[in-house]
Amino acid sequence: MVKEVERAGIPIVQMANLVLVAKNTGANRIVPTISIPHPLGDPNTSKEEQWKVRHHRVGIALQGLTTDIQEQTVFAV
Amino acid sequence: MKKAIVYLNQFFGQIGGESTAGHQPAIKEGGIGPAQELNRQLQHAEVTHTVVCGDNYMVENEEEAVKQILELLSDKEFDIFISGPAFKAGRYGLACGAVNKAVHEAFSVPVITSMHTENPGVDLYKKELIIFSGGESVIAMDEDLKKLAVYADKILTNQPLGTAEEEGYHARGNRHQIWRDDQVCAADRVVDMLLKKIHDQPFESELPVPKRDNVPIAPPLSDxxxxxxxxxxxxxxxxxxxxxxxxxxxxxxxxxxxxxxxxxxxxxxxxxxxxxxxxxxxxxxxxxxxxxxxxxxxxxxxxxxxxxxxxxxxxxxxxxxxxxxxxxxxxxxxxxxxxxxxxxxxxx
Structure with missing residues (x-):
């Protein structure tokens, strides 16, 4: 799905826990999430902590959309 | 009788469903679930132990999980290591690939597994590992186990092994020197292919180039x-x-x-x-x-x-x-x- 969106010229960032799979299927902009069943907030931490993690990672994803990349890139979190 | 050890996820290892996917690696004596059936089908090996690990624990902490599994295996004797079958279960397939690769590197024993062709584990690991072409879901369990058992018996008794296509696993891309039964030399074969190509007839390359559908990178947002x-x-x-x-x-x-x-x-x-x-x-x-x-x-x-x-x-x-x-x-x-x-x- 990510590839079809990008094929249309719309920049897309994939937030995924299985980064290797995202790379292998051909996503070009990738931001790692923290887990499969809770990608953007660990329920064992406080609501504030979850918000912070989510805010941080989505922020990196947004920056990723404005970044000029020459090759498949996994943005550091 | 040779010895086999099997790797299963939390579901097939009879620990539980998704709520136990964070389960840490454990080793149990004998064959559990599919490993029990594998034990029945193997003629030249006995399944002595089953390693079980939760799919999430494995893919989220791969390095640590693999280390724990190698530790669990360090005092065991075994002649072959078999994972799965993982069907089309993505995390399970990735786990089978990671574990098989590590076990092969650490203990130099043959390792085999089975996955459906669309399991992401196939693309990631097929170059390095023997991954049998498996069914989409557990319905194919019997058939997939049989392929694994037959091949394991062949390896353990030093029987001649066929090509990936003949044996039924995903081609690794390894090239071997072979004597062809038809004894047609390469020069003749390539000219035959060329003539077919010129005449728009179908022909089969001996060196297929894998297709990868990469999408051009979309330009970044300007604002x-x-x-x-x-x-x-x-x-x-x-x-x-x-x-x-x-x-x-x-x-x-x-x-x-x-x-x-x-x-x-x-x-x-x-x-x-x-x-x-x-x-x-x-x-x-x-x-x-x-x-x-x-x-x-x-x-x-x-x-x-x-x-x-x-x-x-x-x-x-x-x-x-x-x-x-x-x-x-x-x-x-x-x-x-x-x-x-x-x-x-x-x-x-």
Whole structure:
């Protein structure tokens, strides 16, 4: 799905826990999430902590959309 | 009698379902579940132990999990290591690949596994490992175990092994020198191929080049502060009544759901119908999959111009590549029609 969106010229960032799979299927902009069943907030931490993690990672994803990349890139979190 | 050790996930290892997917590696004596059946089918080996590990624990802490498994195996004697079958279960396939690779490197024993061709573990590990071509789901269990048992017996009794195609595993791309039965030399074969090509006749290359469908990188957004951003997810978050009847696995449909006027996704309005992971966390707070709350905050502070007032959702598990591509194209048509500038996809 990510590839079809990008094929249309719309920049897309994939937030995924299985980064290797995202790379292998051909996503070009990738931001790692923290887990499969809770990608953007660990329920064992406080609501504030979850918000912070989510805010941080989505922020990196947004920056990723404005970044000029020459090759498949996994943005550091 | 030779000795075999089998690797299974928490489900087939009889520990439990998705809620136990965080289970740490454990070793048990004898064959459990599919390993028991494998033990029955193996003629020249006995399954002495079964290693069981939760799929999430493995893919989220691969290095540590693999280390623990190698430690569990360090005082065991075995002649072959068999994982799965993993069918089309993505995390299980990745786990079987990672474990087999590490066990082979550490103990130099033959390692084999089985996965459906669309399991992401196949693409990642087929160059290094023997991965039998397996069925889509547990319905194929018997057949897949049989292939593994037959091949294991062959290895353990030093019988001649056929090519990937003859034996039924995913080709690794290894090239071997062989004597051909037809004794036609390479020069003759290549000219025959060339003539067929010139005459538009079908021919089979002896050196197929793998196709990789890479998409050109889309140009970056020039100005985030005026951009319209849409959110997509394969995590299966939908309104609680699942109005589009999206299936919890092997989905063929996607939905588009309004977030107009919402500061966040509320748990009594949205839930996940994804059948491939424990839904507890996302059901309690859907924003951890579809992060509307933080995107609204970025919108309010002017970092992004506008959050598109619908998000797109489907279930990623077990979806065929062709269905995924088709749904992608349908969603793109919609994105273009409403002038979305960029998108964030959250996968689980």
């Amino acid at each position: 985030l502060a005026t951009a319209r951003i849409a959110v997509l997810t394969s995590g299966g978050v939908v309104p609680v009544n699942n109005p589009d009847h999206i299936r919890s696995a092997s989905a063929t449909r996607w939905g588009k759901y309004s977030i107009e006027g919402m500061e966040r996704l509320e748990a009594d309005i949205f839930k996940t119908i994804h059948g491939g992971y424990d839904p507890t966390a996302i059901d309690a707070d859907p924003n951890i999959c579809v992060p509307i709350d933080v995107l609204r905050a970025y919108e309010a502070e002017g970092k992004i111009g506008h959050l598109y007032e619908f998000f797109y959702s489907t279930v990623g598990t077990g979806v065929t590549q062709s269905d995924a591509a088709r749904m992608g194209r349908e969603i793109v048509e919609d994105l273009l029609a409403v002038d979305v500038d960029a998108a964030i996809m959250i996968s689980t």
